[in-house]
């Protein structure tokens with residue numbers, strides 16, 4: 001009998017977690033992800049959708065803007081269910097695609113308030129921090145890797161990266177966090 | 182260089198890839214071979230203001246028409262290529 | 275004034291007071307047989323070969339700035355003949371042969387140094403591509419050796435062979451390749467052309483062409499009109515600007531390429547090395563500086579200066595290949611204007627205007643071409659037929675579908 005045991009993106013059965021000074025990096029495998037694209041003529045979905053460059057949370061679902069007419073929707077706890085089908089019910093007529101397996105989510109939190117998070121961002125991405133307050137979300141690159149960065153709160157970030165490059169992205173994030181500790 | 186994205190504000194040019202002269206939007210449809218060869222290969226390549234296509238590959242995947250001075254690298258503006266293209270179609274319709 | 279070892283000793287004994295300027299500073303004459311626009315390497319070499327090979331001496335080279343102010347004085351001095359395609363490789367091998375006899379031909383020490391170029395490969399696919407290229411090089415007698423990892427280790431034990439992402443598996447070596455002193459090449463050709471009667475006129479910018487009944491009559495300049503039976507344009511990154519004055523559009527975009535040099539170090543790298551997994555190449559100058567570069571910035575530019583992302587990219591490539599470069603301090607960085615053509619290969623051809631000839635599209639690799647480019651352009655100007663090694667460099671090859679695309683990336687200049 002084949003004995004299949006689910007692995008996290010970083011290759012272990014348990015998610016990885018590390019703390020450097022005020023910053024903690026945590027692999028977060030249980031969040032489902034689906035994309036949502038509106039088609040011309042379809043009714044607006046029963047889920048408020050944020051403006052360009054922003055995220056918005058309703059009923060535990062966080063939608064963030066990814067391009068004109070397009071969003072990704074985070075569904076915590078839904079990594080092992082059919083996330084797309086659940087989202088599809090709330091957005092009839094829209095194009096909804098399962099994305100969970102293509103991505104990896106790393107959450108970064110600070111015990112020292114906003115300052116360590118902002119210092120981390122200064123080193124990780126070329127974004128204007130005066131325009132990256134809580135509520136903002138954007139796509140950018142970290143060490144040449146494409147990522148989505150969400151400013152969840154003054155002291156918290158979510159970073160989505162390619163699952164196939166999970167180890168490289170983790171290495172980059174941990175190196176940056178370690179250098180400022 | 183920072184590109185003023187119409188939706189997202191100033192963004193690092195590193196997030197973009199560059200295609201070239203914005204006249205590439207105006208692909209000829211006549212079927213004339215010489216006209217197509219001209220479209221594919223010949224460029225004005227001006228020293229000074231240049232309207233050009235940049236793709237926000239590591240961003241929202243929009244194509245932009247950026248106006249930039251090739252002598253100084255100063256960027257004077259950016260529009261969504263989709264708007265430019267739609268306006269052009271309305272103009273010719 | 276002829277240069278020789280005896281002359282150097284004699285001048286040393288009298289305090290170096292007998293050296294004369296290497297070329298005259300003549301005022302423009304009213305008319306020439308041939309005017310060459312652009313006093314870079316290609317323009318000066320063209321003038322030399324016009325006089326030397328074809329006996330055409332009523333020639334002027336018009337340079338808008340000072341001699342050597344363009345790419346000829348900005349490049350990273352690598353000379354090689356390791357191309358793949360039949361349209362290119364015989365031409366570059368011809369150039370390599372001219373380099374080998376250059377210093378005797380022009381009686382000037384251009385410090386041609388055949389120290390070898392090693393192109394590293396990092397995967398099986400890349401090795402196979404280099405094997406194919408090596409075979410193409412052998413067909414023209416250029417010489418090539420495919421080295422395995424052990425052989426590369428013996429040459430450069432300090433390279434980062436076990437880089438996790440880009441391990442070095444081996445390399446393609448052309449021993450006859452190397453470097454030459456770039457401004458020495460410009461000065462040497464200028465002096466040799468001047469000695470044969472060519473007028474080298476600096477601070478003379480061409481601002482327009484006089485064309486009557488489809489035939490060029492001469493050029494307008496900031497120093498007045500100068501008549502000519504034939505005009506050859508060799509202005510590298512300014513090709514589109516200059517040819518626009520004759521009403522022509524070109525299959526060219528101008529891009530910016532940067533280069534870098536460190537402080538002088540003890541001898542550390544005795545050849546030229548190129549990284550195969552990113553864009554980075556390096557050699558050491560005779561003064562000891564590590565001279566290195568990488569990709570063009572990638573957007574149209576006439577600014578002669580680049581931006582920081584490419585600096586970062588080049589330095590990352592260097593650190594991946596040879597981490598010890600991180601200990602060296604950067605002395606200077608600079609940039610030049612690349613005439614990037616639509617297939618990455620050059621143009622040496624007549625134009626639709628009678629008497630007007632074009633030498634352009636050298637991209638970031640025209641220094642190695644300097645002797646052959648001048649030779650072939652002079653041949654074309656003198657005989658109205660292309661030189662046998664340059665028959666493929668036609669202006670109409672794009673419309674006719676005969677592109678010479680070494681990289682196979684299509685009409686996208688910033689990818690060549």
Ligand SMILES: Cc1cc2nc3c(=O)[nH]c(=O)nc-3n(C[C@H](O)[C@H](O)[C@H](O)COP(=O)(O)OP(=O)(O)OC[C@H]3O[C@@H](n4cnc5c(N)ncnc54)[C@H](O)[C@@H]3O)c2cc1C
Nearest residue numbers: 312314315316338344345346349350352480610640641642
């Ligand atoms: C950073 C860098 C690194 C490079 N490295 C290498 C290398 O390692 N190996 C290699 O083979 N190649 C290399 N190249 C490319 C090579 O230097 C060029 O392809 C080659 O020098 C171009 O020919 P040229 O010497 O005639 O150009 P230039 O020296 O640029 O000559 C053109 C001249 O035309 C003049 N001009 C322009 N407009 C006018 C006008 N209107 N009137 C009169 N004069 C005008 C300019 O002032 C200029 O002096 C490099 C280039 C750069 C910038």
